Amino acid sequence: MIDTLRLTAEGAKELLDKKEVSGAELFAAYAGREDEYNAFLHRCGDPGGDGIPIAIKDIIGTKGIPTTAGSKILENYVPVYDATVIANCKAHGLRILGKTNTDEFAMGSSTENSAYGPACNPWDLSRVPGGSGGGSAAAVSGGLAPWALGSDTGGSIKQPAALCGHVGLRPTYGTVSRYGVVSFASSLDQVGPVAKNVRDCAYLYSIISGRDANDSTTVDVPAVELPTAEDLKGLRIGVPKEMNGVAGIEPGVTAAVSRALELAESLGASVEECSLPRSVDYGVACYYLVAPAEASANLSRYDGVRYGLRVDGDDFREMIMRTRDAGFGDEPKRRIMIGTYALSSGYYDAYYGTAQKVRTVIRREHEELFQRFDVIVSPTSPTVAFPIGAKIDDPVAMYMNDVLTIPSCMAGLPGLNIPCGLSEGLPVGLQLIGPQFAENALFRMAHALEQAIGFDVVPERLR
Numbered sequence: 001m002i003d004t005l006r007l008t009a010e011g012a013k014e015l016l017d018k019k020e021v022s023g024a025e026l027f028a029a030y031a032g033r034e035d036e037y038n039a040f041l042h043r044c045g046d047p048g049g050d051g052i053p054i055a056i057k058d059i060i061g062t063k064g065i066p067t068t069a070g071s072k073i074l075e076n077y078v079p080v081y082d083a084t085v086i087a088n089c090k091a092h093g094l095r096i097l098g099k100t101n102t103d104e105f106a107m108g109s110s111t112e113n114s115a116y117g118p119a120c121n122p123w124d125l126s127r128v129p130g131g132s133g134g135g136s137a138a139a140v141s142g143g144l145a146p147w148a149l150g151s152d153t154g155g156s157i158k159q160p161a162a163l164c165g166h167v168g169l170r171p172t173y174g175t176v177s178r179y180g181v182v183s184f185a186s187s188l189d190q191v192g193p194v195a196k197n198v199r200d201c202a203y204l205y206s207i208i209s210g211r212d213a214n215d216s217t218t219v220d221v222p223a224v225e226l227p228t229a230e231d232l233k234g235l236r237i238g239v240p241k242e243m244n245g246v247a248g249i250e251p252g253v254t255a256a257v258s259r260a261l262e263l264a265e266s267l268g269a270s271v272e273e274c275s276l277p278r279s280v281d282y283g284v285a286c287y288y289l290v291a292p293a294e295a296s297a298n299l300s301r302y303d304g305v306r307y308g309l310r311v312d313g314d315d316f317r318e319m320i321m322r323t324r325d326a327g328f329g330d331e332p333k334r335r336i337m338i339g340t341y342a343l344s345s346g347y348y349d350a351y352y353g354t355a356q357k358v359r360t361v362i363r364r365e366h367e368e369l370f371q372r373f374d375v376i377v378s379p380t381s382p383t384v385a386f387p388i389g390a391k392i393d394d395p396v397a398m399y400m401n402d403v404l405t406i407p408s409c410m411a412g413l414p415g416l417n418i419p420c421g422l423s424e425g426l427p428v429g430l431q432l433i434g435p436q437f438a439e440n441a442l443f444r445m446a447h448a449l450e451q452a453i454g455f456d457v458v459p460e461r462l463r
């Protein structure tokens, strides 16, 4: 029997290479598992071949396969081309298991903003899997896929990985193509791997990263090395005091992160307190100007003409208004209004202009730290997975889920989540942030720590 809860992508490849399972058997093992998490919005049949199966966040365009971005406005949209990351996956033989649930247009931290109902957490079905990439997270944790692609604008790979207890990388901005990916906030959006362990994460990153002629913001990346490191000798870890052990971070989360830092020291790393005062204070506010501003521009393309839904009206203007009213949920509407306001003449300098300046301050604050440290460590999420419904009526409480993931996203830096323990029986995530293009270094240290921590990624209720 194929244990889809434990099998890694690397393990799956080995089984295929040794011909211990056929491609069809492997695909069927995942496709045949019941989706009790609403993880998938669409499941695919086996396209044939013997590559590793993969789940894809429904924000990523897939030729001939519905791509909804979790929105009613794209309910019947079927792309006529593949996103570059999908083309890369196919070039490596990967086979798409299906499209995973997401907050509408990747706006959210719980998948409760999905127009197709929330996904739930494989550790506790009454709790959220995080968001926006909760579907990919639940699919990987729940044994419905060996790995998955997510996308991260302000935390949508890292935070769900933390809440579901697996590994997720938000890559350095510009290392993974956004071509064919539904745009939310273009200066922040990055596609990245969701995996059961760090080696799989590195392997998938090697498949999707690199320069793409169709996305002029991409660059060539250093060759990806699959990590084997077992110690952290010489590694300098910075622990920003504003991101560790402060009010708002659950004590159980702080305790698990402290234990991981002690382990890191015992593996040879030095651990020193540092500070990111403005990044943490202003990060979320700055993000909620920049991201909605870009979203308001990006979402103007959904007009009833170019894509998906159309609700007829007596004239063109009325048709657009009715289409957008019916097609967008509350959160995209809220962000379109905030973003349009922030960009409106007379307010542009005060809001968008100021936010851009603050963003530069955040980037510089991080740059300075990386002169003294190789990596910055904090919890990924201030809390463990919360009950479905707990924060849905309070947008600001929901936004604060990302207070620890947003600053490094604003700075364009790579961030990796690994599970570091349990609090109240639920996974706690450790966030490792590196300088630009330091993915290989992050993989090495995360791999060494992962071995030492020995976290069991299979949810307790499924063991």
Ligand code: GLN
Pocket: 106, 107, 108, 109, 131, 132, 151, 152, 153, 154, 155, 156, 157, 184, 291, 402
């Ligand atoms: N939760 C954040 C938001 O709502 C980040 C989402 C994301 O990274 N796509 O915008």
